[in-house]
Amino acid sequence: MHPLMKLVLILVVVAVVVVVWGRVMGRKDPDRSLVGLTDGVRARISRELSAGHKINAIKLYRDATGAPLADAKRAVDAWFVPGQGPGVRDAAVAFGEGRLTETARARISELILAGRREDAMSLYAEATGASPTEAQAIIRTWDTTQDY
Template identity: 70%
Template sequence: MPPVVKVVLVLAVVAVVVIVYGRVVGRRDPERRRTGLTDAVRSEVSHEISAGHKVNAIKVYRDATGASLVDAKTAIDSWFVPGRGPGVRDAASSWSEGRLTDEARSRISELVVAGRREDAMRLYADATGASSTEAQAIIRSWDVNQNY
């Protein structure tokens, strides 16, 4: 066998070993339990998006769910669009699911009546983990006579 063929063969074997080793050892722990989209994770994702840290939001989402990069990016891209995405649904349902306390509801209503919508949005976002865009959409339609 010519020496060039031997060198190519050795390089091919080394490349295969490196690739297999990287796939087996370099893999994340498959037994690691994913937390899923808990309220804390949703809050963290919403805050990362609101702060303009989309890459961090994608990382948090992937770590929690195990989603692929493409799926996580798609979820984050639609997260804060008004009327779409899990973040908006979560913010809109926060009062019906009991994540917004009675005290927070009454304080938000007081702020809305007083014309302090910015403070009401900030309080709503802090209380529910909603992004600033989500909080703005909710507070804009806040009805102080409604029992949220």
């Protein structure tokens, strides 16, 4: 083989190794600045999940936090998206089972309109047995004009 061909072949192999190494180990770049989970990043992840783009949501999470793929996937799998997830299912079940009475729904709406969201969350959690996180998510999206 001609020496120039050997040199070109060696350069191609080195370039391929560098590209593959960068893709595999690129997430561990210590000089890369991580923004963390800011409100903007959280909103973008929620939008991607709402649109059904789970892979994009995982990528956003990894880019913001530098988390390994398995950790990012686990975090995104547990992500609460308003209008979806266990909190909403629990609210629907609570309503269907009668645990959230007409009086409780009216009182929750009154508390929200009065700006007392913490009290509304407590009342919702007490009435339905929801976790504080689920109660917070439900109250955050509670429509006071809706006749629950």
